Every structure is written in C-alpha cells, then in structure tokens.
Amino acid sequence: LTYSYLNQIRTAIDLLASLPLIGPKTATKLAFWIIEAPKSKVDKLLDTIRELKDSLEPCRQCFSLTVRGRQPCDICQDRSRQRSICVVESAMDVFHIESSGTYNGYYHVLQGLISPLEGIGPGELRIEELLQRLQKGNYDEVILALPPTVDGDMTSMYIAERIRERQLELTVTRLGFGLPVGSTIDYADSLTLAKALENRKPI
Amino acid sequence: LTYSYLNQIRTAIDLLASLPLIGPKTATKLAFWIIEAPKSKVDKLLDTIRELKDSLEPCRQCFSLTVRGRQPCDICQDRSRQRSICVVESAMDVFHIESSGTYNGYYHVLQGLISPLEGIGPGELRIEELLQRLQKGNYDEVILALPPTVDGDMTSMYIAERIRERQLELTVTRLGFGLPVGSTIDYADSLTLAKALENRKPI
Numbered sequence: 001l002t003y004s005y006l007n008q009i010r011t012a013i014d015l016l017a018s019l020p021l022i023g024p025k026t027a028t029k030l031a032f033w034i035i036e037a038p039k040s041k042v043d044k045l046l047d048t049i050r051e052l053k054d055s056l057e058p059c060r061q062c063f064s065l066t067v068r069g070r071q072p073c074d075i076c077q078d079r080s081r082q083r084s085i086c087v088v089e090s091a092m093d094v095f096h097i098e099s100s101g102t103y104n105g106y107y108h109v110l111q112g113l114i115s116p117l118e119g120i121g122p123g124e125l126r127i128e129e130l131l132q133r134l135q136k137g138n139y140d141e142v143i144l145a146l147p148p149t150v151d152g153d154m155t156s157m158y159i160a161e162r163i164r165e166r167q168l169e170l171t172v173t174r175l176g177f178g179l180p181v182g183s184t185i186d187y188a189d190s191l192t193l194a195k196a197l198e199n200r201k202p203i
Numbered sequence: 204l205t206y207s208y209l210n211q212i213r214t215a216i217d218l219l220a221s222l223p224l225i226g227p228k229t230a231t232k233l234a235f236w237i238i239e240a241p242k243s244k245v246d247k248l249l250d251t252i253r254e255l256k257d258s259l260e261p262c263r264q265c266f267s268l269t270v271r272g273r274q275p276c277d278i279c280q281d282r283s284r285q286r287s288i289c290v291v292e293s294a295m296d297v298f299h300i301e302s303s304g305t306y307n308g309y310y311h312v313l314q315g316l317i318s319p320l321e322g323i324g325p326g327e328l329r330i331e332e333l334l335q336r337l338q339k340g341n342y343d344e345v346i347l348a349l350p351p352t353v354d355g356d357m358t359s360m361y362i363a364e365r366i367r368e369r370q371l372e373l374t375v376t377r378l379g380f381g382l383p384v385g386s387t388i389d390y391a392d393s394l395t396l397a398k399a400l401e402n403r404k405p406i
Contacts, residue, residue, distance in 0.1 A: 003277040005259060005270045006301055012255045015248065020236050021229040029223040032295040034255050035268065042256045045218065046249055052215045052237050053245045056208060065238065067208050074206040092235040098209055 009035075061133070063109040063126050064094040081105050084141040087130065087159065089113055089152070093145065105143075108133065113151040114158055122158055130159070134168055141171040148177050148195075212238075264336070266312040266329050267297040284308050287344040290333065290362065292316055292355070296348065308346075311336065316354040317361055325361055333362070337371055344374040351380050351398075 001007050009031055017027035034042055059066040059073035066073035075081070075094075084105035088094060094107050110125045134142065144159060146152035160172050177195035179188055188196065212234055220230035237245055262269040262276035269276035278284070278297075287308035291297060297310050313328045337345065347362060349355035363375050380398035382391055391399065 001301060003301075005268060005277070006298060008255070008258065009268075009298060010302070012251050015251050019248075020232040022233075026224040026229075028295065028298075030225075031255060032293070032298075033223050034252055035259055035294070039256065042252065045222075046252060048215050048218050049237055049245065049249060052211070052234060053242065055211065056238055065208060065212075074208070090235070091238070092231065095209060095212060095231075095235075098205075099213070 058091070058109075062107045063111055063129070064091045064107050075107060083139050084143060085130070085133065085139050086143045086145050088145050089147065097145070105141075106139070110146075110155065113146065113149075114155045115151045116154075117151075125155075127159060127162065131162055131166065134163065134170060135166065137168075139170065141173065144172065144174045146174075261294070261312075265310045266314055266332070267294045267310050278310060286342050287346060288333070288336065288342050289346045289348050291348050292350065300348070308344075309342070313349075313358065316349065316352075317358040318354045319357075320354075325358075328358075330362060330365065334365055334369065337366065337373060338369065340371075342373065344376060347375065347377045349377075 001010060012034075013024065013027045013031045016022055016030050017024050019027075022030070034045075055068055056065045057068045058064070059071065059076060061072035061076045064073060064075065075098075082105045085108050086097065086103060086105055087108045087110060088097070089110055089112065091109055094109060097103050097107075108126065108130045110127065110130075112120055112125050114120060114122055114125065133139070142159075142163065144156045146156050156174055163170060163172055176199055177192070178199050179185070179192065179196045185193070215237075216227065216230045216234045219225055219233050220227050222230075225233070237248075258271055259268045260271045261267070262274065262279060264275035264279045267276060267278065278301075285308045288311050289300065289306060289308055290311045290313060291300070292313055292315065294312055297312060300306050300310075311329065311333045313330065313333075315323055315328050317323060317325055317328065336342070345362075345366065347359045349359050359377055366373060366375055379402055380395070381402050382388070382395065382399045388396070
C-alpha cells in the first residue's frame with residue numbers, strides 16, 4: 001500500500017487476525033469499528049481488556065483463576081461444596097462448568113494435556129499437584145473432565161494409573177460420552193455413535 | 204455466577220461479543236486469551252487499538268481517513284491520479300479498493316446510504332459535498348461504487364439525478380454486476396444471474 005496510514009491499518013488488521021478465532025474479515029471489521037466508533041466505546045473496550053489482564057492470576061491450589069492476591073481462590077475456600085475434584089484442561093473449562101450450574105465440587109486445572117505430538121509430557125502439567133491434593137484425603141471422587149481426544153484419553157489414563165499406584169481410596173470417573181442433546185443422528189460421527197450405543201440406557 | 208471474578212469475566216465476554224462479527228464463542232476464547240497470553244502480547248494489542256483510534260481522522264475533502272492533522276488526505280493530495288471520483292459508502296471500502304490495486308483515481312465517502320427503513324435521508328450523507336467537488340470541474344468521471352442493494356440502488360439513482368440536474372460535463376457510471384470470479388452458476392442467486400446475462404460479452 002502506498003500510504004503510511006493504510007499500512008498502519010493493514011498492520012492492525014494483521015495483529016487482530018492473529019487472535020484466536022478471528023479471521024481476516026472479522027479483523028478488518030474490528031479495525032474499522034475501532035476507527036469509527038465513539039471514543040468512549042473504544043476506551044471502555046481498552047479498560048475492559050486491561051482490567052481483565054491485571055485483576056486475575058492463577059490459584060496456587062487448583063490453578064484455575066482468582067482475584068489477584070486472593071489465595072486460594074473462592075471455590076477452593078468454599079467449604080460448602082461436595083468433596084469431589086473435577087480435573088479439567090484449562091481455566092476456561094472451569095468457567096464453562098460454573099456457568100452451566102451443573103456441578104458443585106472443587107476443580108483442578110492441568111494447564112494442558114499430555115501430547116507426544118506437541119512434545120508435552122506429564123511433568124509439564126499440574127498432575128503432581130493434583131496427586132498431592134488427593135493424598136491429603138479430603139476428597140471422595142475424582143472426575144476426569146478431559147476432552148474425548150487422543151491427548152485427552154491419554155491424559156485420563158495416565159492420571160487414573162498414578163492414582164491407582166498410590167492406592168488412594170477414591171472413585172475415579174470420566175464424563176459420559178454420547179450424542180449431544182438436541183443433535184441429530186445423521187450428524188454424529190461414527191466414534192460418537194459407537195460411544196452412544198455403548199452407553200445406552202433402558203427407558 | 205456466584206463469584207465476582209467469574210462475573211467480571213462474563214461482563215468482559217458480553218462486551219467483546221457486542222463487537223461486529225464477534226459471537227459468544229469467539230468472545231469467550233478472546234477473554235481467556237487476554238487472561239492467559241503473555242503480558243507483552245496484550246500490551247501490544249492495547250497499544251495497537253489505542254494508536255489506531257488516536258492517529259486517524261476523517262479527511263475533510265473526501266471523508267475517507269487521514270493521519271490526524273494532515274488535511275486533505277494523501278490520496279486527495281496526489282496529483283498523479285486520474286481525474287475520476289469513486290463514490291463509496293464507507294472508509295473501509297476505500298481501504299479495500301486501495302488494497303486491491305485496481306483503481307488509481309480519487310474517492311468520496313458518503314458515510315452511509317439513503318435508507319428509508321432506517322430513516323436516513325440524503326441530507327445526512329456527504330452528497331452535497333460531493334456535488335460541490337464535482338462542480339469545481341476537476342473530474343471527468345464519477346464511478347458510483349455502492350452495493351447492489353435496495354439502499355445502494357436508491358442512493359446511486361439519487362446522486363445520478365442530482366448530477367444531471369446541475370448539467371455537469373461528467374460521465375457517471377456504476378460498477379458492473381455479474382458472477383463473482385471463481386464462483387459457480389449453481390450458487391448464484393437469480394438476480395445476480397439476471398444481471399450476469401444482461402451484461403454478457405462476446406468472447
């Protein structure tokens with residue numbers, strides 16, 4: 001592009017397009033929204049991003065998020081929850097499960113999954129910290145809520161094995177697999193269909 | 204949500220989801236990217252948004268964008284361009300056409316389209332400013348590059364009529380309509396197909 005200000009817009013679009021789930025079309029729309037929206041709205045966006053970045057940090061017990069300086073997090077401190085630990089890949093999963101209102105126990109965020117392809121071994125995840133929490137004996141159940149993928153399956157197997165080795169008195173479960181509610185049979189892939197048949201229930 | 208920090212994340216997601224082309228899924232991914240990305244990357248994003256907002260303003264001649272304080276814009280000041288004005292809806296259109304490298308004349312941004320449904324009349328657009336530019340007699344052609352929609356058609360007609368009234372010695376043209384290059388016949392809607400037939404050419 002011939003003019004410096006057009007190149008500035010192009011550079012901004014390229015940066016926006018590098019964010020997760022943002023393609024070039026959305027990045028362009030966003031850039032021109034930033035240019036043309038009232039200054040107060042753009043300031044509000046800037047403040048929201050800055051506050052989100054500055055006010056949270058990982059919980060040192062469950063590795064989900066907490067208000068900066070508040071350790072452990074509100075969920076870890078909540079004595080009214082049931083004595084189970086839900087093991088998830090990321091803090092975003094905790095947010096999803098809490099938003100759904102379907103679970104009332106504690107969490108442990110692995111901060112990733114075992115992945116030979118990406119060169120991520122168990123030592124890089126928060127598995128040792130999980131085992132230490134379990135060893136203290138405050139929990140009745142571990143729910144492995146990891147995705148039904150190669151990496152998720154491998155990580156679940158690995159954790160289940162480590163728990164068995166330590167002979168802890170704990171129920172270890174995984175999330176049930178099957179058809180998503182509201183979906184149709186013809187859209188289900190064959191693995192999901194196989195799991196759904198395997199997990200069939202009398203009505 | 205029970206905890207204030209989860210509500211803060213929820214509020215941030217809602218704000219991000221109010222941006223153009225951003226749905227709730229993308230907004231959630233973005234929020235957690237902001238929380239988990241290195242601080243330097245988030246600072247770069249904040250700086251990019253702030254600079255984009257602060258460094259540009261509308262050109263007072265063509266109503267496209269210019270570096271703040273540089274009036275008129277680089278394109279308006281470029282004496283080497285051909286003596287035509289391309290009339291577009293928004294500054295984003297100027298960016299697209301300049302990026303395509305297919306046009307080498309001047310621009311005029313209407314900042315919208317005539318739209319009875321949205322209550323936007325000709326007086327709210329930069330049509331009078333366009334006519335004044337044309338009246339000075341520096342141009343040979345006006346290219347109406349407005350979208351082939353009801354509002355775009357109406358706005359094109361209105362502008363063509365005002366130019367005719369003033370008896371200016373100018374060619375007034377519209378962009379050609381037809382099949383997008385690389386598209387297939389079976390995906391073309393019937394109006395596009397009708398236009399494509401009407402605009403057929405000997406080979």
